[in-house]
Amino acid sequence: MTAESSTRSALMPAGVLRASINLGNPILARWDAARAQATGVSVDLAKELARRLQAELQLVVFDAAGKSVAAVTGEQADIGFFAVDPLRAEGLLFTAPYLLIEGSYLVRENSAIAANEQVDAEGVRIMVGKGSAYDLYLTRELERAQIVRADTSPAVVDEFLAQGVDVAAGVRQQLASDAARLKGLRLLPGRFMVIQQAMGTPRSRGIEAASYLSGFVEEMKASGFVAEAVVRHHIEGAVVAPSRDA
Known part of the structure; x- marks a missing residue:
């Protein structure tokens, strides 16, 4: 899945992929004190997206979902990992969920x-x-x-x-x-x-950026990437969401 230059510019106008990470939900991310860094399923997805975009990744870490949402809505971050909600959708474009x-x-x-x-x-x-x-x-x-x-x-x-x-x-x-x-x-x-965990980007980034992000999530589910991350981080009780077309 290759991103066009216009897609890369829309997703990360600063030239760096800034990913908002919420430590308030341990299913998605935790703080690894030994390594002084965030780790988890959302971090793995952010790293893989940055790799595919051939971009430097900058994690913007928060202790609560509301702060993480505000960072992306306010464009202090380019992408985030959130539960889908109608109120949040006023400022964000969501993918289909990757975890339930x-x-x-x-x-x-x-x-x-x-x-x-x-x-x-x-x-x-x-x-x-x-x-x-x-x-x-x-x-x-x-x-x-x-x-x-x-x-x-x-x-x-x-x-x-x-x-x-x-x-x-x-x-x-x-x-x-x-x-x-x-x-x-x-x-x-x-x-x-049922909490639907998805990726989101600011509405101002447009349909091209949102479509690329949606395709990325579907590929991560279909390839087993999300399932493998759940196992790797010893997450129990979460299931990989079905494909968008299922």
């Missing part, structure tokens, strides 16, 4: 809440990561429960406990990890949403 992950709820073991359907009730408070995909989704969908926001997604469960909130919402794998770390907590069965 689950959004779930966590409660205390002694909570009377036993099912997802019981969460949206008067008096129930739900802790979410500010600007996350599930924050945006629940803000639209909930009718009775109240949303409380932590600064970042990794801080959700700690803030849920510290503030005495009823429910924590987030990526299932992050919640499960926190439940194992803290004890006395349980995940509700099932999921309240």
Whole structure:
């Protein structure tokens, strides 16, 4: 898959591919303290895209999804790795998803809440990561429960406990990890949403850039690149999204 010079100029007008990396979702990326660098599926995809564009790669790393989205929307970065959402699509052009992950709820073991359907009730408070995909989704969908926001997604469960909130919402794998770390907590069965992880670029970059990025994602899925990255980074619970034409 070769990029025309016009495509390269549209995708990375500064001549360097600036990739926004969100450390707030451990499915996509983590900070490797030993090597002092970000690592993960999204980082691997960014490196491969830069290789194909024959471009220098610059990672712009953030601790929360909202900050990462703002960087790309505001053109401080050229591409990013985000959950697809209608509000974000106002400023971004998305590819089809490359990974599907689950959004779930966590409660205390002694909570009377036993099912997802019981969460949206008067008096129930739900802790979410500010600007996350599930924050945006629940803000639209909930009718009775109240949303409380932590600064970042990794801080959700700690803030849920510290503030005495009823429910924590987030990526299932992050919640499960926190439940194992803290004890006395349980995940509700099932999921309240499927989070579609895709790549995005500023709307101002145009259809040519977005089409190239979409083709890249489809090739990365079809070739096994995404599946291999999931295994390499020991990611559990995420599945490779079906092809765009499936």
